[in-house]
Amino acid sequence: MDDLIADFVAESREMLEALGGEIVAWESNPGDRARLDSIFRFVHTVKGNCGFFEFPRLEALSHAAEDALADVRAGRRQADGPLVSAVLAIIDRIAEMIAAIDNGEEMPPGDDSALIEALEPGAEGAAAPVAAALAEQGRSAAPRTIRLSVELLDRVMSTVSDMVLARNELARRLRESPTDVPVDGAFERLSSIIAEMRDAITRTRMQRIENLFVALPRMVRDLSAELGKQVLVDIEGGDVELDREMIEMIRDPLTHIIRNAVDHGIELPAERLKAGKREIGMLCVSARQSGNQILIDIQDDGRGIDGNALVAKALDAGVLEKDDAAKLSPREQLALIFEAGLSTAKEVTAISGRGVGMDVVRSNVERIGGIVEVDSVPGEGTRMTLRVPLTLTIIPALTVSIGSQHFAIPRSAIVEIVRANGESVTLDSLGGAGVATIRGKRVPEVALADVLGLDSGVPDEERNLVVLRPAGGDVYALAVDRIHDHEELVVKPAAPAVMATGLYAGTTLADDGSPILLFDPAGLAEVGGVKLEAQESAARVAQGPSAAAEKSVAVLLFRGLDGARRALRLAIVDRIEEVPVSAIKPGAGQLRVQLGEAILPLAGVNGELGEDKVRVFRLNDGAHEIGYAFSDVIDLSTIDHDVILADNPAEVSGVTLIAGEPAELVDAHWLFANHLGVAARSSADQPLCRLPSGDPWMQHMLRPIVEAVGYRVVGDDYEGEADLVIAAQGDRSAASAARKIVLRSDPEAAGKKDDSIYRYDRAGLLMALKSAGGNR
């Protein structure tokens, strides 16, 4: 008999849970036959069971509700507000009684006749405001299920976890000793079965978040009725799955936020109309999965949160200092609602504002590794976002080490990993605090060894930087000695004495069975002194330099061959190459360096090349490359001081202070303009210049100059038309061309009409060559 009662209670409970949403949905659409049927089925089932078990009061209640609903089904009656309220009241009473039966207590006292009377048509009863739920249409047929105790599931889960550890251990042993192929094969198979099993068992702990959402329409309906407001609930993403434990953990925070939204957020209908909004407030609750996090948004279109009022409150309550208050960004102002003892509600109502504030919500959510964010526009509404991890038990992690000790970092928080001595990374120290510049972005840097007070023995520049973004926070870089492996770790909570450090999220066992501590990225940042709370101000700090960097260019600071401190704009440096001195040879009028297949003009050779190898920047203007020899790279930096320009255009365009010392700024334009010469144009673009083939002076003396200006030189036998023809004075055989330069061997011009150029008048010649090319 007891077993039967237990089954009855369990069955009724399940139906009750599912029913909460159905009733409200039915109320909003009384014509919905499917909903009506499911409610009818419930009271009918309860009635049948009660008769069997002799619960007379339950039977009377369910009987009355069944009668009323049967009338509606038969079309003898319309479902209206009072009827829905009365049916709801009866279902509530039934739930109370079932709870009492379950606990083996006495039935709750009270007379049920009033409830039954309320079912009568035309019965007295406050016309309840309508709250509608746009709940999921058409509940699908329930899948075949059995009931399992959660303890059993947990036991299976932890056994599987241990099995994973044993597998890891075995894998390590197998790696160490040579084994047969069949053994490896068998192990692989075992391994994949275990992985599959772990997935399956993890899923058994998953529940649709619908279980949490299903009670919301009812709650909002009751609340809004009580407050005289009209609220429409829109629920999305009920099919997102979440660890069962997680669902329990977020139930209270979610309830609290929704209560707040209805109580403080959404205005009374009259106020809403005055503000030009629809009478009915909207409350959207949506869940979605993002990576291994679940995001739950609770958005209302109410009055929003007044950041200034919060600040005033915080000042009153002494939570905030006056000086700090002025510095708060709007986002930080809003974040104040998570401070203990603050509530903007003018008076404490029965619904919320009872001192159990958002601080409790936040601490509850943070305890399970989640975060709460708030975003609000006064007058337009508020959005609260809960971010919670999918599950608490197995997480992918990266193992790193300091000295000989290994630690794990949850992979979800890792943005990227860079080497501290990588080309795009510089480390700076500001008042003792580390700042890493990674591809032009400034991020606070924390050395793990310093945070933990461990000896690392690895110099700063040889560390690896793990760039972390704690859930919802801003990025920071964590310097670790070594990066090891990516592993799936079974994480268990650590003892309170360990958690008290604030650094760790839990403990886990490595493959070899030794314990590893798992970091809490947010905690690490906090202990390391990185400010994550002040997200926006941190972002402002981060924006400062980068905005400045747009004006002042990122430069590469280096030492030239002559020992001078120089800087080159970073953007044009393609890469750095090291070449043997023998690869540098004068060729075609200037020094050239052979880099692989290419021969590039080489600049920067203003000192001894050394004996062995030379380092060369490979500069690129987008179309062409030149080399620039240098001695060594000093640093990456930005120009943040004024540049004192050089008087004459030359290799060095000016001098500026970089990192506190003067440095010469290399003029990249000048470099390209002067070293590129002929190579600047591909041969197709090059203007043609016809030189008499038989004139040795032209071919040997003039040709290099003509080529240096950018012409392609052709001989007399060239078929096409040249852009320029150079001829010696008196040479009548010269072909015609668009332009013609006539050279004379006499320094003095023969007469006024003689437009020839003296052949050693280099300046005049160059000018003529250039203007001829320019007219093309």
Add this chain to the structure above:
Amino acid sequence: MNELLLIVTIAGQRVALPAAAVEAVVELDTLIPVPRAAPHVAGLSALRSRVLTVIDCMRSLELGATDCSDGIREAAVVELDGHHYALLVDVVEDVVEAMTDPSPVRAAMGDGWERVSKGMVETETGPLLLIDVAALISGAEARAA
């Protein structure tokens, strides 16, 4: 009345732990330090697939540190609030039966001992101090807080 006690030696003193609280007596060889944790947390160790938080009883009692340099240490494993702890002790002696309920110790003990004391119990081997395991685990800071 007939509570079983595990006699251990901490800092040279023979004391009694409630045997019911002790799950096992183990020899720890690996000890992974926990940076920035309270000083009496000697580190972490593993027992099968469980992580043990190792408590240095001498530090918890503010009597100096247990010398862990020689590698293997004896420890009593206890469970408290779902977490497993290994209490580092000098020697684990024996299990005896308590002959009396704990009674207050009226003599002046050291501060550390005072904090973890649950009173004196009579045993066949003479009076012993009964240790409050939870107080031992929470260490010196908990009292200050």
